[in-house]
Amino acid sequence: VSEAKAPSAGRRMQPGKPRATIYDIAKVAGVSPSTVSRTLSNPGRSNSETARKVRAAAEQLDYRANVMARALHTGRTGAIGLIVPDITNPVFASIVRGAGRAAATHGATLLLADTEESGDREVEASSRLLRAVDGLLLVSTRLEADVIRELSERTCVAVVNRDVEGIPSFFVNPVAGLTDAVGHLYELGHRSLAYVSGPSTSWMNRLRWETCLEAALQREMTIVEIGPNPPTRAAGAAAIRRVRAAGVSAALAFNDLMAIGLLDAAKAHNLLVPGDLSLVGFDDIFGSDFTSPTITTLAAPVGRMGESACHALIALIEGERAPAAPDIRASLVIRDSTGNPRRSQQR
Amino acid sequence: VSEAKAPSAGRRMQPGKPRATIYDIAKVAGVSPSTVSRTLSNPGRSNSETARKVRAAAEQLDYRANVMARALHTGRTGAIGLIVPDITNPVFASIVRGAGRAAATHGATLLLADTEESGDREVEASSRLLRAVDGLLLVSTRLEADVIRELSERTCVAVVNRDVEGIPSFFVNPVAGLTDAVGHLYELGHRSLAYVSGPSTSWMNRLRWETCLEAALQREMTIVEIGPNPPTRAAGAAAIRRVRAAGVSAALAFNDLMAIGLLDAAKAHNLLVPGDLSLVGFDDIFGSDFTSPTITTLAAPVGRMGESACHALIALIEGERAPAAPDIRASLVIRDSTGNPRRSQQR
DNA sequence: CTGAAAGCGCTTACAG
DNA sequence: CTGAAAGCGCTTACAG
Numbered sequence: 111v112s113e114a115k116a117p118s119a120g121r122r123m124q125p126g127k128p129r130a131t132i133y134d135i136a137k138v139a140g141v142s143p144s145t146v147s148r149t150l151s152n153p154g155r156s157n158s159e160t161a162r163k164v165r166a167a168a169e170q171l172d173y174r175a176n177v178m179a180r181a182l183h184t185g186r187t188g189a190i191g192l193i194v195p196d197i198t199n200p201v202f203a204s205i206v207r208g209a210g211r212a213a214a215t216h217g218a219t220l221l222l223a224d225t226e227e228s229g230d231r232e233v234e235a236s237s238r239l240l241r242a243v244d245g246l247l248l249v250s251t252r253l254e255a256d257v258i259r260e261l262s263e264r265t266c267v268a269v270v271n272r273d274v275e276g277i278p279s280f281f282v283n284p285v286a287g288l289t290d291a292v293g294h295l296y297e298l299g300h301r302s303l304a305y306v307s308g309p310s311t312s313w314m315n316r317l318r319w320e321t322c323l324e325a326a327l328q329r330e331m332t333i334v335e336i337g338p339n340p341p342t343r344a345a346g347a348a349a350i351r352r353v354r355a356a357g358v359s360a361a362l363a364f365n366d367l368m369a370i371g372l373l374d375a376a377k378a379h380n381l382l383v384p385g386d387l388s389l390v391g392f393d394d395i396f397g398s399d400f401t402s403p404t405i406t407t408l409a410a411p412v413g414r415m416g417e418s419a420c421h422a423l424i425a426l427i428e429g430e431r432a433p434a435a436p437d438i439r440a441s442l443v444i445r446d447s448t449g450n451p452r453r454s455q456q457r
Numbered sequence: 458v459s460e461a462k463a464p465s466a467g468r469r470m471q472p473g474k475p476r477a478t479i480y481d482i483a484k485v486a487g488v489s490p491s492t493v494s495r496t497l498s499n500p501g502r503s504n505s506e507t508a509r510k511v512r513a514a515a516e517q518l519d520y521r522a523n524v525m526a527r528a529l530h531t532g533r534t535g536a537i538g539l540i541v542p543d544i545t546n547p548v549f550a551s552i553v554r555g556a557g558r559a560a561a562t563h564g565a566t567l568l569l570a571d572t573e574e575s576g577d578r579e580v581e582a583s584s585r586l587l588r589a590v591d592g593l594l595l596v597s598t599r600l601e602a603d604v605i606r607e608l609s610e611r612t613c614v615a616v617v618n619r620d621v622e623g624i625p626s627f628f629v630n631p632v633a634g635l636t637d638a639v640g641h642l643y644e645l646g647h648r649s650l651a652y653v654s655g656p657s658t659s660w661m662n663r664l665r666w667e668t669c670l671e672a673a674l675q676r677e678m679t680i681v682e683i684g685p686n687p688p689t690r691a692a693g694a695a696a697i698r699r700v701r702a703a704g705v706s707a708a709l710a711f712n713d714l715m716a717i718g719l720l721d722a723a724k725a726h727n728l729l730v731p732g733d734l735s736l737v738g739f740d741d742i743f744g745s746d747f748t749s750p751t752i753t754t755l756a757a758p759v760g761r762m763g764e765s766a767c768h769a770l771i772a773l774i775e776g777e778r779a780p781a782a783p784d785i786r787a788s789l790v791i792r793d794s795t796g797n798p799r800r801s802q803q804r
Numbered sequence: 805c806t807g808a809a810a811g812c813g814c815t816t817a818c819a820g
Numbered sequence: 821c822t823g824a825a826a827g828c829g830c831t832t833a834c835a836g
Contacts, residue, residue: 129588129611131813142823147815157821177589178528179813182828187525189568189589197553200743203545210544210571219589221536222569224557241476242524242536242566264476370747396547397744400717478829489807494831504805526829529812 130171138167150175189221190423191239191246193232197224199341199367200395201412205249205270208416216424218244227340229253229311240265244427247420248272252311268423268432270416272313278432280419281314282410284392285321287440291362291390291408292325294442299450300331300360300388306349306372307337308364315341315364318392322362334358339368346371350379359388359451366391366398369405373447384449394443403446410440477518485514497522533774536568537767538586538593540579544571546688546714547742548759552596552617555763563771565591574687576600576658587612591774594767595619599658615770615779617763619660625779627766628661629757631739632668634787638709638737638755639672641789646797647678647707647735653696653719654684655711662688662711665739669709681705686715693718697726706735706798713738713745716752720794731796741790750793757787 132146139146141160149156149164156164167173181187190213194202206222213220221243223235229252236246236253245266251258255274261267268278295303305322308315319335326333336352339345346368353361353372363369369391376383383389383403391398394409415438422432479493486493488507496503496511503511514520528534537560541549553569560567568590570582576599583600586593592613598605602621608614615625642650652669655662666682673680683699686692693715700708700719710716716738723730730736730750738745741756762785769779 133813143813144815144823144825145821147813148822151815155821160821174584174588176529176813178525178534179828180815181525182523182529182813182830183815185828192569197544197557198547198550200545200547200550203547203550206544206569207571207573210569217585219585220569222539222553222557222567224554226554237521238564238566241521374747397747400721400744400749401747402749480829490829491807491809491831492805494829495806498831502805507805523829526812527831529814529829530831532812 139163191243204413205416208413209420212420266426287408288321290442303333304358304361308341310338343371347375350375362390389447406448408440486510538590551760552763555760556767559767613773634755637789650680651705651708657685690718694722697722709737736794753795755787
């Protein structure tokens with residue numbers, strides 16, 4: 111049933127009639143190619159009657175400028191390179207959507223690279239995209255700060271989920287929300303926590319861990335870091351052994367994917383959540399509101415962040431100053447995976 | 458904290474030193490630009506000693522070909538345009554990943570457009586991308602068959618989740634799986650079903666509905682179509698009123714997102730799932746295995762499908778025959794949202 | 805095997 | 821306001 115039928119056996123690459131060029135329009139409109147070009151790309155720089163004729167001809171021939179030819183001259187391709195570690199992760203999908211909106215606003219287009227969490231592929235993607243785009247938006251990049259700065263000598267660069275000195279940086283500030291989360295656990299009676307870490311190369315992971323550490327210290331709670339781990343559901347599930355071994359009553363996970371994995375595994379080990387183990391995630395992804403129990407997490411408008419980041423990158427490309435990043439904070443969403451610890455675990 | 462610091466106030470668009478061109482290499486290697494070009498793009502067409510010198514010079518200057526200039530001449534951009542209705546939907550995210558893999562294999566890159574379920578934006582995206590890509594991969598397109606065929610006169614086109622005469626078409630065949638699902642419901646004792654429809658413009662939605670209709674008829678069960686609806690969780694939830702009003706004991710939803718919405722709403726209405734209402738989804742997306750109850754659904758390797766589709770498109774671009782699409786079928790995954798109807802509802 | 809030359813489609817000073 | 825001309829960086833017949 112689902113067979114691929116090639117349109118016609120020997121069809122070559124660019125099928126159909128060749129597109130009209132400015133020369134064709136010039137002929138039809140009875141003007142020179144220069145005038146066509148000027149009229150079309152610098153409106154207002156030509157006689158209105160001439161402009162009318164040119165536009166009519168363009169319309170008639172269904173003219174569409176050859177992006178490459180234009181790019182060759184202007185150095186602009188109209189494309190933004192977007193590099194994400196995992197397009198399959200709802201958080202990154204939202205960021206892509208936000209960036210796409212911003213790009214569309216400026217008539218720009220998105221060149222997407224999904225590195226599938228591989229540092230090597232990220233390096234490869236960034237160098238491959240380099241010449242094909244006007245700027246690069248690096249999301250949760252694993253590249254080192256120096257490498258990023260080097261990149262920014264070759265093209266415009268902005269980063270998301272990271273703070274790099276000298277580069278427009280956009281990230282959700284986790285400090286207030288995570289501090290609230292630790293406070294929330296404290297009030298529930300927890301005194302010993304675990305932080306189930308994400309990738310060691312993730313700047314954001316370090317920041318979240320440091321924040322939890324500091325907040326726990328403030329409250330005189332104990333906290334241990336468990337990891338690093340891949341930021342996945344499977345890795346979260348695998349971490350349950352170490353969480354149990356640590357003897358803590360609550361765990362904060364690097365992200366919701368890991369919290370969901372932790373929850374899966376807790377059930378498999380007959381641990382009651384939140385009674386035996388309270389769980390806090392991060393991101394408020396699709397699904398975190400219908401696990402059972404539902405997951406207490408930190409929410410943030412990541413789509414809007416992707417949008418701001420892309421707008422800023424475009425400003426940079428246009429030679430303007432990048433606008434200051436809005437102060438985007440994660441906020442605590444209390445659901446059912448956090449509760450009082452069983453008495454035996456309080457200490 | 459999260460402030461954007463522009464690298465340096467007045468920095469212009471293409472920062473840093475200009476990239477090396479073949480002329481620079483020619484100078485360093487002491488040969489003509491033609492030779493450089495030939496050596497670099499047609500390996501084996503030049504003296505091995507010359508080739509060595511050219512390569513060394515290229516390496517030394519960190520040469521990277523200007524994609525645009527090359528494209529201008531060859532007519533190839535090395536980009537595949539990928540148009541999806543909703544990047545935020547896990548199904549499409551997987552397809553994007555698959556396509557990305559296939560593209561990377563051929564050194565091609567993905568130009569992504571997310572139409573956010575808008576037909577207008579799809580038209581706009583396809584015409585904007587047209588000149589910037591070597592081919593277009595249309596996923597769950599709402600375009601009419603004629604429009605798609607017209608597009609395919611201008612560039613290479615393949616479609617996913619759709620079957621268009623004369624165009625390489627890739628989709629998950631739902632017939633066997635859905636027939637199994639209806640049989641499964643029959644065995645459980647259900648005799649009256651509802652199909653909660655997706656978008657009216659979705660070819661795949663029609664196919665799924667027709668399949669359910671046919672299967673129900675075969676079994677002498679009754680079935681009603683409820684919709685059309687947007688393919689979203691919210692729309693699924695909103696459809697619960699009509700499902701209840703229809704007095705059926707089981708509902709098959711166009712996709713998992715809608716099934717999850719239906720489940721949310723069923724709980725809100727104090728309906729027992731599966732006792733009062735059995736639910737079947739489609740896609741087996743992330744989350745459908747941890748709702749409570751977990752959702753019985755149809756699973757299929759959509760990532761692999763995206764990969765095959767993109768490979769086929771690339772073959773077409775290379776002027777080869779598109780390979781036949783593999784026969785990819787959805788298969789029934791029985792979980793906890795389907796069960797025996799309460800006796801009062803059996804009829 | 806190699807080089808000089810033309811050309812891909814557009815833009816942009818430069819004259820007029 | 822408009823046109824002739826040069827040039828963006830590469831590729832590819834065409835001679836040699």
